Amino acid sequence: MPTASPGTPVTGRFTISEHRTTPLHWDLFLERDGTLKTWSLSSPPDDNSSVPALQHFDHRLLYLDFEGEIAGGRGAVKRWDTGSYEAEWGEERIRLSLKGARVAGEFLLEFVKPGPRSEWVLRRI
Numbered sequence: 001m002p003t004a005s006p007g008t009p010v011t012g013r014f015t016i017s018e019h020r021t022t023p024l025h026w027d028l029f030l031e032r033d034g035t036l037k038t039w040s041l042s043s044p045p046d047d048n049s050s051v052p053a054l055q056h057f058d059h060r061l062l063y064l065d066f067e068g069e070i071a072g073g074r075g076a077v078k079r080w081d082t083g084s085y086e087a088e089w090g091e092e093r094i095r096l097s098l099k100g101a102r103v104a105g106e107f108l109l110e111f112v113k114p115g116p117r118s119e120w121v122l123r124r125i
Contacts, residue, residue: 010089014098015064015082016044021075028053028122029063030085030096036063039120044080045103050123053109095125 012031019027019040026044029036035058041051069076083100092111098104105124112119 009086011084011086013064013082014085014100016041016080016100016103017063017066017077018044018080019075019077021070026080027056027063027077029059030087031061031064032089034061035059036061038063039109039122041122045107045122045124047124050121053120053122055118055120 010032014031015027015029017027017029019025026041028039028041030038038056038059039053040056041053043049043051045051063077064082065079067078081100081102083098083103085099086097088095094109096107096109098107107122108125109120109122112121
């Protein structure tokens with residue numbers, strides 16, 4: 001399980017899951033400190049766009065591999081991509097190097113605005 005002090009690179013596993021619910025979105029899970037730091041994305045990341053990302057509560061590690069129906073009528077999830085990552089974590093920006101089957105490369109997750117779910121944006125750099 002990755003854990004580090006601020007500014008120290010963190011490595012771990014990531015998963016992007018397609019969450020079939022209303023509205024359809026993709027969940028980005030980054031393993032850190034025994035939990036999954038989580039953002040919902042309006043679309044999966046690609047080469048040419050910035051993707052809005054809403055920060056969610058931390059999820060349990062089992063969501064790295066989970067596929068299927070979510071209890072309580074909260075939709076269904078299917079893994080869209082999974083792999084490893086390295087990151088430099090800051091308060092308002094996280095520089096990511098993702099190594100997955102579908103998504104690979106350098107990304108920046110930047111804080112935009114506070115709220116019940118903090119707003120971020122994910123973009124390829």
